[in-house]
Amino acid sequence: MVKIPTIGGGDIEGVEQRTQFLHDLGILIALWGKVEMHIECEIWKITKMEMLHASIVLGTLQHKAKISILYALLRLEGRDDAISHLKTAMSFAKRNALMHGTLASEHDFTKFSFFTRSVDDRYRVKRHDYNAATFHDHVWQFRELASAAVDCLTVTHDQLEEICTSGAIRRARDLTSP
Secondary structure, rough: OOOOOOOOOOOOOOOHHHHHHHHHHHHHHHHHHHHHHHHHHHHHHHHHHHHHHHHHHOOOOOOOHHHHHHHHHHHHHOOOHHHHHHHHHHHHOOOHHHHHOEEEEEOOOOOOOOOEEEEEEOEEOOOOOEEEHHHHHHHHHHHHHHEEEHHHHOHHHHHHHHHHHHHHHHHHHHOOOO
């Protein structure tokens, strides 16, 4: 648990729990972004698209479309192990609940919940309960599963950097400059 010094000598109730929660939520968001970029890069690499084209096309798609495309491409290549690792990490993350759910907590953050609602054939509400320790464990377990998933992909660090940063940006600038 992170220990935060208090200002002015008074205690802020639940500061350690809130700080730990926000820290872990930030880690989860960063990890998800990393996995998402690996997914895009693997699609780019398998399809042999031009980097700028891949960035434009894939950058407009939601996660569900991208992961479905990647699963189909990996299946064509017989890479069922990568599919299995990705599916395990994606289902464990509970990303939609944690990113799009409604957060409710005790005033001191000793317990907190994410509520999600869905309306398909009927109205459903799901509740995902945590405390600072269980949420921390969830994030670190996702970290391990995400690491195993991206290790099954063939994207190198340099390729990831290229498509994420300067390469695609430079090419876009060259193409759009007068």
